[in-house]
Amino acid sequence: MITGKNYIGNRLSSDGDITFKTFNPELNLENANLFVQATEQEVIKAVDLATEAFDSYKHFSGKEKAIFLRIIADEIEALGETLLQTYCSETGLPEGRAAGERGRTVFQLRSFADLVEDGSWVEASIDTGIPDRTPAPKPDLRKMNIPIGPVVVFGASNFPLAYSTAGGDTAAALAAGCPVIVKSHPMHAGTGELIASAIIKAAEKTGMPNGVFSNINSQDYNAGQQLVSHPKVKAVGFTGSIKGGRALLDIAAKREEPIPVFAEMGSINPVVVLPKALQNRGNEIANTYAGSITLGTGQFCTNPGLILGIAGEALSNFTNELGSKIKEINPTCMLHPNIHGAYEKGKQQAVNQEEVMIVAGLNTEIQVNYASQLVATVSGKTFLENTTLHHEVFGPFSIVVACQNIQELEQIIASLEGQLTGTIISDENEVADYVDLVAKMQNRVGRLIFNGVPTGVEVCPSMVHGGPYPASTDSRFTAVGINSIKRWVRPFSYQNWPNNLLPDELMDENPLQITRLINGELTK
Template identity: 85%
Template sequence: MITGKNYIGNQLSSEGDITFKTFNPELNVSIQNNFSQATAEEIENAVAKATEAFDVYKHFSGAKKAIFLRAIADEIEALDEKLINVYCSETGLPAGRAAGERGRTVFQLRSFADLVEEGSWVEASIDSGIPDRTPAPKPDLRKMNIPLGPVVVFGASNFPLAYSTAGGDTAAALAAGCPVIVKSHPMHAGTGELIASAIIKAAEKTGMPNGVFSNINAKDYDAGQQLVSHPKVKAVGFTGSIKGGRALLDIAAKREEPIPVFAEMGSINPVVVLPKALQNRGNEIANTYAGSITLGTGQFCTNPGLILGIAGEELSSFIDELGSKIKEINPSCMLHPNIHGAYEKGKQQAINQNKVTIVANLDGEIQTNYASQGVATVSGKTFLENSTLHHEVFGPFSIVVACENLKELEEIVTGLEGQLTGTIISDDDEISNYSELVAKMQNRVGRLIFNGVPTGVEVCPSMVHGGPYPASTDSRFTAVGVNSIKRWVRPFSFQNWPNSLLPDELKDENPLHITRLVNGELNKS
């Protein structure tokens, strides 16, 4: 049952007078449940509980945290069809998407459980002391990663499960030993409460301290500002717009003690189609990219919003085919009327720019909150001169840029803001002649794809989901995969510490049998 209340630690709470509802974009109606917006006092209480919990939770073994993470996954699966139904009603997304995202969410949790149970992720390093070294003794130094403290995670509008309440940020922070306070996204607060209830059940079943997790409801920005500026909060995770992520980054930077904000933000994910590929299989590529542009109604951070090629007959044929194919795809529902409105406004702003040609823009009536997918084209010169065309349009829309030559194409790539992904479509060994272009693309993105589509983010240790600003606020880290745990820890050294008082990870006898760097050599001894 959805109560509409906040979880302040393991207690449901609704002390405030402000309430809000979620919305069914498919039916274009508000959903019955009222959600209670957290008061300043409730938020303060959540942070206090998280701080108390941290003093206990940070000492828990990897094995104990793994039991907790697996229990969360089990409790989410136990929600079964109730979760799927609420997810679909609050998003307009199909049940298959909901089930797939649920599967990804529990996979992430279990992956982090495996990681912390094995234990080598702490990157233990030992440099043994040499007391009789001359002219000065060498101290005994031992280093490992330790958790930062309470973490605030902001739920994402477009991924109610995988990037929200129990998503990658939360799973990684809990695995690192950090309590989590989630600022639930108001568009899917019901889904958020169900997941929060699963986390609380798992915490109670596995003996976690009260306050290891809280779930905050709010429809405005005040709650987020209070959480990020709170002196006892030590880090922030965010997935969303550049405007939202930048606002949080600025708040965190102005604190007396600045803290890291790991924000994954906007991206247009440039795709370069090389000439031979266009010549040999332009229609096939157009068909593939029509599907990628409209996948999930274009509501992915990796949606291909920019396609680059060298002007000519082959590129013109590709553009015509892409427009034709995208018109054949049935429109689909967007997550919320506000998102639909922002999409139509952004698309209109792009196609109204001077010297922009509309290739495809669905005419006629379509269902309320359904997106009218579109494609536009522009010359490379115009694109370079008009920065408005560089902005993300969140939805099923892409701009194809016809570059005069390779030099202009490289100039465009060099001038792009940081991106999550870049893609190069090539035939045979064609790409071997474009080493400079590859290098320029690598400088602007976090992941470079060969002969594929950017939509689809595999959850594995080798995935980088991040990139130069503004794709993310710190390109040294990924938001996906087990290596994302590194965002929520800091390195810490013990010097000349008695062996018996060291953490197990750093003791001489290596009781956890983890891989460590001992005097310059990796081993488990």
């Protein structure tokens, strides 16, 4: 089923002469399939097709798009064990994780189908005219969200399904009425092609225009740079490193027509453990966080890489217990030798900083490409002075910071870059005494967690997965949940337009029976 070719619209294409293979980190060897990197001409063709498709696809009804999205979900499920086995062979992740991520992916697609079928997401607003108003007539104004145009989505290394080919960005953009060109991640190109085949089958079954979806293979930066630079591309979705996201943001900003880049670029996700919680249940918290730090080999953007507390016996006991629990957990495989190498380099750089002490790590020999988890500790003063320690180490690593007092802890929070999440661990009503701390945390994060762990991102309307830069490039938008559709639309107003020529969403008679804001009142 895997051809190694690109989908340029609904046609398989392999005009180039550069090839590559994916890698099985568990077995430490290359996979068999050979993938052909897209040529510049193939990239241009994909964008041209997407532009042509947009002219018709933007007019498809919510019901038509909903059918398309649901059939994509059905086709993904129909891939069965082939998809799961390919996923595992390209990531080193277990089959249970693959099945869980597939479930999340199809849930996202069906959630967006429900959203666009209902139709109220367009946020229709009508302010009826008053022709005889003095001293000047009031015009009739009607506003709704409309799709922005062809979108480029970059597959994520750590979520081959939920944040990649048919992941949240793609589902949201297709739901909005935007054709999508995916730049498939080279580490899981086989998984990407299987998902792309499901999308193409769904598009053909539902009569979608050719070019509504394309899938581009590339092992280097050329295709991605070409896509973001192309004048017909109108927006970009990216999940990955700060370096990668920032590079795309800069390319988009330098275009003759700058376009938005919605990049989610990781985080160290600060966790504050308040004094009473440390005193009363430090061992319990340590056990919970040992599991969170090592979950998925620490390869989540919400991994708790920074834990803060007030220096003293309770924090020392907690830190030692966390180290003890970390050592009891069996190491697991990382996604790729390159990611494993970057983890080892980042971890070593952190522990080599002055006054950083290793609490616990694995000293035993482990399997190739497996990660050796580690907990370190440092004083609040040193952490404040050394911004190298503020950077994410992508993997099962966390640093415990012993703050001199609550003022120093608050100063550290205020000094951090933007984060996806922040967590406060409190005993009973203890957090009520730390109003300033909560306020400072809110200024730095997109989601604030109480007595929990940051790992685990629920897909629902109230989820915010984003945060101040560099957690994301636009903190006004979420990358998860149905509200992410707002990234791929723009508001548009009709003034004094004939009722019979208006879109159904704005007609007087409201044929779609959607909720609208009419003269300041929400109504159907």
